[in-house]
Amino acid sequence: MSDTQAVIEVRALYKIFGARASDARKMMDKGVARSEILKKTGCTPAVVDATFSIAKRETFVIMGLSGSGKSTLLRLLNRLIEPTSGEVFVDGEDISHLGTTDLRAIRRKKFSMVFQHFGLLPHRNVLENIGFGLEVQGVDEETRRMKAMEAVQVVGLDGYESSAVHELSGGMQQRVGLARALATDPEILLMDEAFSALDPLIRTQMQDELIELQARLHKTVVFITHDLDEALKLGDRIAIMKDGVIDQVGTPEAILTEPATDYVRAFVENVDRSKVLTASSVMKRTPTVSTHKDGPHQAVRTMEHEDHSSVFVVDQDRKFLGVVTLDDALKESKKGGRSLEAILRRDVPTVGLAAYLREVVPLASETNLPIPVVKEDGVLAGIVTRAALLSALSSEGDESG
Amino acid sequence: MTFHIGPYFETFINWMRTTFSGFFDALGALLDFSITTFENVFGYAHPFAMILIMSFLAWWLCGWKKWGLAVFSLLGFTLIYLMELWSHTMLTLALVMASTLLALLIGVPVGIYAGRSERAERVVRPILDFMQTMPAFVYLIPAVLIFSLGKVPGAMATVIFAMPPCVRLTTLGLRQVPKDVLEASEAFGATPYQQLVKVQLPMALPSILAGVNQTIMLALSMVVIAAMIGAGGLGGQVLRGITQLRIGLGFESGIAIVILAMYLDRITHALGSRSARMQKKG
Numbered sequence: 240m241s242d243t244q245a246v247i248e249v250r251a252l253y254k255i256f257g258a259r260a261s262d263a264r265k266m267m268d269k270g271v272a273r274s275e276i277l278k279k280t281g282c283t284p285a286v287v288d289a290t291f292s293i294a295k296r297e298t299f300v301i302m303g304l305s306g307s308g309k310s311t312l313l314r315l316l317n318r319l320i321e322p323t324s325g326e327v328f329v330d331g332e333d334i335s336h337l338g339t340t341d342l343r344a345i346r347r348k349k350f351s352m353v354f355q356h357f358g359l360l361p362h363r364n365v366l367e368n369i370g371f372g373l374e375v376q377g378v379d380e381e382t383r384r385m386k387a388m389e390a391v392q393v394v395g396l397d398g399y400e401s402s403a404v405h406e407l408s409g410g411m412q413q414r415v416g417l418a419r420a421l422a423t424d425p426e427i428l429l430m431d432e433a434f435s436a437l438d439p440l441i442r443t444q445m446q447d448e449l450i451e452l453q454a455r456l457h458k459t460v461v462f463i464t465h466d467l468d469e470a471l472k473l474g475d476r477i478a479i480m481k482d483g484v485i486d487q488v489g490t491p492e493a494i495l496t497e498p499a500t501d502y503v504r505a506f507v508e509n510v511d512r513s514k515v516l517t518a519s520s521v522m523k524r525t526p527t528v529s530t531h532k533d534g535p536h537q538a539v540r541t542m543e544h545e546d547h548s549s550v551f552v553v554d555q556d557r558k559f560l561g562v563v564t565l566d567d568a569l570k571e572s573k574k575g576g577r578s579l580e581a582i583l584r585r586d587v588p589t590v591g592l593a594a595y596l597r598e599v600v601p602l603a604s605e606t607n608l609p610i611p612v613v614k615e616d617g618v619l620a621g622i623v624t625r626a627a628l629l630s631a632l633s634s635e636g637d638e639s640g
Numbered sequence: 641m642t643f644h645i646g647p648y649f650e651t652f653i654n655w656m657r658t659t660f661s662g663f664f665d666a667l668g669a670l671l672d673f674s675i676t677t678f679e680n681v682f683g684y685a686h687p688f689a690m691i692l693i694m695s696f697l698a699w700w701l702c703g704w705k706k707w708g709l710a711v712f713s714l715l716g717f718t719l720i721y722l723m724e725l726w727s728h729t730m731l732t733l734a735l736v737m738a739s740t741l742l743a744l745l746i747g748v749p750v751g752i753y754a755g756r757s758e759r760a761e762r763v764v765r766p767i768l769d770f771m772q773t774m775p776a777f778v779y780l781i782p783a784v785l786i787f788s789l790g791k792v793p794g795a796m797a798t799v800i801f802a803m804p805p806c807v808r809l810t811t812l813g814l815r816q817v818p819k820d821v822l823e824a825s826e827a828f829g830a831t832p833y834q835q836l837v838k839v840q841l842p843m844a845l846p847s848i849l850a851g852v853n854q855t856i857m858l859a860l861s862m863v864v865i866a867a868m869i870g871a872g873g874l875g876g877q878v879l880r881g882i883t884q885l886r887i888g889l890g891f892e893s894g895i896a897i898v899i900l901a902m903y904l905d906r907i908t909h910a911l912g913s914r915s916a917r918m919q920k921k922g
Contacts, residue, residue, distance in 0.1 A: 319827060347829030358824030362842045372828040374838070423828070 245292040245328075246427060246459045247316060252289040252325030254311050254483075257282030260323045273482065285311040287483040289325070298453060298460040300474030302467060308483035309463050313429055316461065317350045318342055330426075347376050351420035355432035357412045359404045365415050366391065366400040372423040390418035393452070410441035417449075421456070430462045434469065446472055467506060471495075471515045479503050491515050512632050513597035518590050521631040522612045522621030528563065530579050531555040535571040538563050538579060549608055551619060552583055559611055559619040561585040589613045592620055596632060603628055653782045668792045671738060675791050678734035687726045691717040694903070701910040709906050716899035725877065725896045732873035733900065735791060735863045739798035740856050747803045747855065748848065751810025752836070755844070761811060768804040776801050776862055780869050794871025798862040805854035813847025814840050849912035856904050864897060874900070 255263045263282035266275075277283055285308040293299045303309040314320040316327060318334060326335050329349060334342065351372065359368050370387040378386075391400055394414040404412055413433060420428055434442045446469060453460065464470050470477050471491040478488045479502075487499035495515055498504035528538045528550050542550050548565045560583060567582040576582075588602045589611045602610050609622040657664065682690065694717060699710035720729050754761040779800050783793035817840050825839045841848075867875025874893050881890025 317827060319823060343829045346827060352827035354820045354824055356820050358820040360821065360839060375828050375830045375834055
């Protein structure tokens with residue numbers, strides 16, 4: 240059914256809360272307005288026509304404000320909440336019609352969940368909490384202990400194994416929650432506002448650790464948040480939800496540069512774009528001169544044609560060498576020089592394709608020249624001009640694309 | 641025009657008595673057996689030995705550093721012994737223990753059921769309200785009709801009177817378990833039984849123990865009232881004090897009841913805080 244890469248595939252998923260959900264569902268098909276449905280049936284649609292798929296090893300963030308239906312959507316994925324209609328495929332298997340035993344088996348083997356308020360058992364110590372998922376599966380105590388200890392190491396809780404959970408700080412408690420989720424070695428981690436209850440500093444730290452963890456463990460992560468910065472930081476792709484509807488699914492850059500709806504546009508307006516946009520998204524192609532065939536004369540012609548005061552120089556493999564200014568090229572040309580080597584300035588700072596704009600800004604402030612963007616193999620990919628930089632960082636800056 | 645529901649109730653009780661006579665006989669025999677057993681156990685040792693055991697139990701449960709209750713029970717029970725109320729006190733204690741035991745055996749499971757099912761709670765709640773607001777004396781009448789006079793109907797009335805707080809507090813304890821903890825256990829694939837045993841009951845334990853405490857206290861107060869139908873014990877002494885206008889005897893019996901009540905309350909309280917401590921230690 241589904242393509243091989245998709246771990247979770249959601250099709251036309253609806254969840255309507257209320258006693259008359261099926262009536263409300265029919266009214267929605269007829270296009271009746273939300274408020275009208277609420278008035279007539281007393282039902283609130285929490286998730287409306289959600290269709291998306293989540294690839295293996297992807298960190299998929301579902302973002303929305305409170306009441307947007309994001310937590311409901313997450314719980315539809317492991318059927319903690321029963322959908323009103325629609326399908327959820329996990330590894331190609333439709334879980335919408337599974338019986339309780341099969342559903343339980345899927346929850347045990349494929350899913351793990353991390354909760355905003357941790358959901359730990361206060362009468363158990365750290366290690367017993369972490370082993371809970373395995374205990375439920377009927378794993379023997381020795382194995383449980385071993386796997387729980389491994390998880391303890393992964394999240395950095397060494398030395399706290401026999402502490403009572405209420406003695407730990409919020410950040411530490413959430414590490415226990417994370418370790419409990421990892422101990423069963425699930426394919427999919429469902430994280431429901433996992434860091435929202437933490438202090439800002441701890442939160443940033445946990446985010447960094449999650450990214451690091453992801454780089455090692457390669458789980459499929461579905462992360463819920465109401466914080467756009469968190470979404471942009473963690474997500475490979477982001478789904479933005481409003482009133483139960485997914486407004487847009489896309490990479491952080493796509494969300495920022497091509498907001499699909501006014502809601503998304505308004506949402507991303509105040510984001511610190513320099514942390515999200517990369518050099519590759521704002522760079523432009525630039526004419527170059529090449530040392531193996533062009534001389535100072537050609538360089539002057541190129542600059543005059545482009546109305547630039549400098550031009551970047553590459554070798555015959557288009558590998559970046561440096562820059563030549565108009566003044567130098569004119570002088571050399573008058574002297575009758577034939578080669579660019581003599582006037583080539585090599586001490587030009589460059590950035591990589593994946594460099595975030597916040598790394599580019601300080602370089603741009605130190606030089607009048609555009610910043611060259613260089614691929615990993617040294618080939619010049621393009622340049623970032625100050626104008627492009629400014630327009631990309633300003634909130635309405637869509638012209639850079 | 642008048643209308644009485646009393647006769648219908650009478651008919652109902654009589655019908656119950658004849659229809660379920662086998663069940664009531666068995667229940668009566670069971671209660672009788674457990675009261676006698678408790679009586680024998682409490683009467684087995686010499687009063688002084690019992691006093692020492694009870695004081696020691698208090699010392700152990702409260703923690704070795706808190707010896708106040710141990711001293712209190714040592715002095716209190718010695719006083720009871722000196723007032724020649726020892727055997728009455730032990731009978732009262734036996735009645736309390738037997739009825740509490742039965743009340744818990746019924747109350748905790750009902751409380752668990754009501755704690756896990758909204759529908760069950762909707763049914764159980766008005767019944768509990770009824771049981772708790774009906775004057776205690778009224779229970780004595782059907783108890784006499786079904787079990788005749790003596791300890792057994794007294795204990796039976798006590799069971800009915802003392803059960804509600806146990807049910808309520810068990811239900812409350814289960815309902816107080818945070819939703820996200822329940823959700824977590826469900827998300828990890830716990831079966832309903834695993835959820836009950838590994839999550840709900842351990843977390844509800846302090847509340848359940850508070851219910852046990854309340855049940856014991858109510859049982860004690862009812863056991864005294866049950867003396868009116870011949871249950872005997874300290875209540876019987878109070879009743880003699882009233883009917884024969886013997887102020888001294890009534891007062892002494894009252895003091896003995898207070899001592900026993902305080903002892904039982906503090907003991908179960910200590911049991912509760914002990915389990916709470918254990919829970920925190922993990």
